[in-house]
Amino acid sequence: DERELRAHFEETVAADRRVEPRDWMPEAYRATLVRQIAQHAHSEIIGMQPEGDWITRAPSLRRKAILWAKVQDEAGHGLYLYGAAETLGADRDDLTRRLLEGRQKYSSIFNYPAATFADVGVIGWLVDGAAICNQVPLCRSSYGPYARAMVRVCKEESFHQRQGYELLWTMARGTAAQREMVQDAVDRWWWPSLMMFGPPDAASPNSRRSMAWRIKRHSNDELRQRFVDMTVPQADRLGVTLPDPELRWNEERGHHDFGTPDFAELARVIGGDGPCNAERVARRTAAHEDGAWVREAAVAHAQRRARRTDD
Ligand code: ACO
Numbered sequence: 570d571e572r573e574l575r576a577h578f579e580e581t582v583a584a585d586r587r588v589e590p591r592d593w594m595p596e597a598y599r600a601t602l603v604r605q606i607a608q609h610a611h612s613e614i615i616g617m618q619p620e621g622d623w624i625t626r627a628p629s630l631r632r633k634a635i636l637w638a639k640v641q642d643e644a645g646h647g648l649y650l651y652g653a654a655e656t657l658g659a660d661r662d663d664l665t666r667r668l669l670e671g672r673q674k675y676s677s678i679f680n681y682p683a684a685t686f687a688d689v690g691v692i693g694w695l696v697d698g699a700a701i702c703n704q705v706p707l708c709r710s711s712y713g714p715y716a717r718a719m720v721r722v723c724k725e726e727s728f729h730q731r732q733g734y735e736l737l738w739t740m741a742r743g744t745a746a747q748r749e750m751v752q753d754a755v756d757r758w759w760w761p762s763l764m765m766f767g768p769p770d771a772a773s774p775n776s777r778r779s780m781a782w783r784i785k786r787h788s789n790d791e792l793r794q795r796f797v798d799m800t801v802p803q804a805d806r807l808g809v810t811l812p813d814p815e816l817r818w819n820e821e822r823g824h825h826d827f828g829t830p831d832f833a834e835l836a837r838v839i840g841g842d843g844p845c846n847a848e849r850v851a852r853r854t855a856a857h858e859d860g861a862w863v864r865e866a867a868v869a870h871a872q873r874r875a876r877r878t879d880d
Contacts (some may be wrong), residue, residue: 582783587713588755595713600606601775602712603657604673605784607664610650610750611675615849616642619683620692628686634679635732636689642725649718656714669854677835678765680843681758687740687750688758693733695755695762695800702796705768706786715784734803741807748808756812763827767791772832797825 574593579587588594617640624640627633630657651661667673678696685691704723710716740747767773767789779785787795797816815828837843 582711585709585711585783587716588711589713598784599657600717601779601782602784603654603659606650606657607659607667608674608676608819610664610680611645611673611862613643613647613650615675618849618852619679619681619845620689622683623686623689623718626686627689632686632736638640639693639729639732642729646722647717650715653712653714653797655720657833659713665857669850669857671841671850674839675849676765677838677843678761679849680838680845681761682845684752684757685754687737687747687754690733690736690740690751691754691758693731694737694803695728695733695758697726697729697733698800698803699762699765699796701730702799703792705739709783709786711783714754727872735809737807737809743811750808751807755809759812760830760834761838763793763796763830764832764838766790766796768835769833769874778799794824797827801825803864 571593575595578588578592578594580600581592588598620636621640622634624633627636651664654664655661664673668675668749672681678699683692701723704719708716708719708723710719726799735749740751770776770788770790773789776785776788798822801816801818813828815826817826819826838846841847
């Protein structure tokens with residue numbers, strides 16, 4: 570009966586074992602996972618846009634090959650994640666429709682423009698760095714298919730982060746104009762990167778329950794702090810300044826103190842009113858419509874094969 574099933578579910582989570590697709594789970598647990606995994610998948614797919622714009626304009630064949638591979642990885646991550654959402658009974662067409670109609674979210678970070686080639690480096694270093702910080706703990710998430718998808722995603726994200734840092738390292742040792750481009754990109758991406766971790770804990774409606782279910786293993790503020798601590802020494806090595814006058818090492822806490830991100834801006838960007846929201850969604854919509862014939866052909870092909878095996 571349901572009481573027994575619920576007890577088994579709670580025991581599984583408490584013992585740090587994984588919940589698998591065929592196991593009984595509370596409806597709210599399922600809904601929370603679909604929400605988070607779908608958003609995550611949408612972020613990977615929309616996230617191809619800011620950097621994808623630079624593939625044709627990369628300054629060398631080497632940079633073009635690296636960037637191309639990286640953007641393709643993001644598509645792959647989106648596909649694993651849609652696959653993980655499908656194990657919960659979600660329908661991929663339905664998730665896509667919800668994204669295009671603005672009923673499901675994607676990460677705020679991808680609503681900012683990638684203005685120069687230095688932005689490609691900074692997206693790798695800071696944005697993928699923040700993504701790793703958030704996603705490494707998700708490898709231990711209580712839902713099996715999500716946790717396992719995260720293992721591969723995180724390995725690829727580490728490569729993305731390294732390529733961004735290496736690009737910036739090269740530019741920082743180039744001309745004065747290149748160094749200025751790097752600093753300008755860092756100035757523009759620093760605060761939005763901190764916002765990726767979500768609202769502060771006191772204003773995060775989902776955190777408490779998601780942490781109790783061990784979907785999330787750390788709170789938004791804990792991960793934000795971890796990211797700042799990890800990034801400051803990397804910025805020093807690179808010779809760039811992080812644009813926060815309040816940033817300093819706090820000996821007593823054993824962490825860096827830092828300023829408060831503009832959470833009103835985060836709310837606006839999540840609400841659809843960021844610098845590139847309209848452009849990102851319009852482009853995703855056009856790509857979906859342009860791809861309709863491929864989906865139709867795939868369905869027709871599958872139906873014909875199924876008929877043939879019926880005979
Ligand atoms: N961008 C867009 N929406 C956000 C963001 C953000 N940076 N941060 C929080 N939100 C949304 C939440 O999704 C939630 O809305 P919802 O209830 O409609 O889903 C609302 O703001 C309140 O936030 P929380 O209660 O803190 O939500 P949650 O517990 O889900 O935590 C977080 C948000 C940390 C983003 C979590 O969902 C998560 O870890 N997701 C997986 C990682 C991910 O999606 N990364 C995508 C970007 S990285 C990349 O793709 C390279």
